[in-house]
Amino acid sequence: MDALKERIIKEGQYLGGGILKVDSFINHQVDPALMDACGVAFAERFRDLGATRVLTAEISGIAPAIAAAKHLGLQVVYARKSKPITMPDQVYLTIAPSHTKGRQVELIVSPEYLGRGERILIIDDFLASGATILGLVRLTQAAGAEVAGIGTLIEKSFEGGREALAYLGVPVEALVVIESMEDGKFVFAD
Amino acid sequence: MDALKERIIKEGQYLGGGILKVDSFINHQVDPALMDACGVAFAERFRDLGATRVLTAEISGIAPAIAAAKHLGLQVVYARKSKPITMPDQVYLTIAPSHTKGRQVELIVSPEYLGRGERILIIDDFLASGATILGLVRLTQAAGAEVAGIGTLIEKSFEGGREALAYLGVPVEALVVIESMEDGKFVFAD
Known part of the structure; x- marks a missing residue:
């Protein structure tokens, strides 16, 4: 996606x-017009997926997932x-390593909003090692739902996330794929 | 705002x-169409403010602020x-008590995206005691910027936030004002 x-x-x-810093338009400051255009691009790619709900992880996934x-x-x-105090006692919880935080984080979803038989589209900002997305996959499966597809704004293809997700056999779409960032020079796929 | x-x-x-649980459309699950309509309503109320940037706090403020x-x-x-590793060492930081977390939280903004002379529109999900919003006010002022207005999706007017913000002398707009929730019965203003 050119923009x-x-x-x-x-x-x-x-x-x-x-580490790619994109704090001026995704991770600290957000450009709503750009994010909306990314939402259009995701919708084009996933229109025929039959997804019933979008799942993401706070914090940086929220903007692209909503779009x-x-x-x-x-x-x-x-x-x-x-776990906020508004959440019921019984939840789906998994642990995922956070690339940018350098520690394990919990990912928690209430059974109220993730149900058996659903087809889930997972959206996040980055596909790097795939660790966060695999956490969202586990939550989806724990709920008895199915992963229908996976979309991210940016893929760092040299970190192996796509390979880690391949066993799911679902479409994995990144709006921009970065093949290398050595010496700060970005090399994009295609 | 009726919707x-x-x-x-x-x-x-x-x-x-x-505590008002709105996890099915704001705080855990988000309804993007409703949020967009809220964005339109905010824009109508703040169109003539001359704001140069919108400031919010993660996590629940992100959706309404982007809209x-x-x-x-x-x-x-x-x-x-x-503080993520992508943020510079020198930041604006303040401490605010969190109503729903029952503890103090840090609020941190990079000077890269909040600058002297700007007019800041603060948006959040709730106006309750005003503690989080007052934290955002302090960050704005620390950056040498000015608070131009404050908007929230929901105001719980019985918690005194509007009075706590009155000294600023700026427009404070809530899309829905709840005057009382006793026994689970919502009483709305107007």
Whole structure:
């Protein structure tokens, strides 16, 4: 997706250690118009998936997931990283390592909003190692629902996430694929 | 705003202790169409404010802030509750008590996205005691920027937040104002 790729070229910063800083339009400041355009692009790719709900993880997945869900006419559920007092005692909970936090985080979803027989579209900001997304896959399966597809704004294809998700046999779509960031020079797929 | 009020009547649950559960359309599951309509309503109320940026706090403020910012043509910055590795060492940080977490949380904004002379529109999901919003006010002022207005989806007017913000002398708008929730019966203003 050209608008997102151009923004990465213009404002993305490679911080070393595989970390791409996109805080000016995704991870701290959000550009709502760009995010809406990403939602349109997700909807085009996932229109025929028959998804019944969008699932993401707080915090950075929320903006792209809402944009995608809006253009697909679906509700979005974001997995919480700590259990709020409004959540029932019985929840779905899994542990996933966080790339940018350097520690394990919990991902928690209430059974109220993730049900048996549903077809779930997972949306997140990054596909890197796939660890967070695999956590969302486990939550989906724990609920007796099915993963219908996976979409991310940016894929860092050199971190192996796509391979880790391949066993699911579902469409995995990234709006922009980065093949390499060595020396801060971005190499994009196609 | 009628659509939001109707949704609160239909799906909101009073849990006691001043806690309103709206997890099915705001705080865990998000209804993107409703949120977009709320964004339109915010934009109508704040169109003439001359705001240069929208500021909110993760996590629950993100959805309404993005919706408002989209319809105002602005960027949105969400204050982080922990400092990610992508953030510079020098930040604006304040401490605010969290109503739903029962503890103090940090609110952190990078100086990269909040600058001197700006006019900031603060958006959040709830106006209760005003503690989180006052934290965002302090961050704004620490950056040498000015609070131009404050908007929330829902105000619980019996918790005194509006009075706590009055000294700022800026417009404070809530899309729905709840005057009482005793025995789970919602009483709305107007």
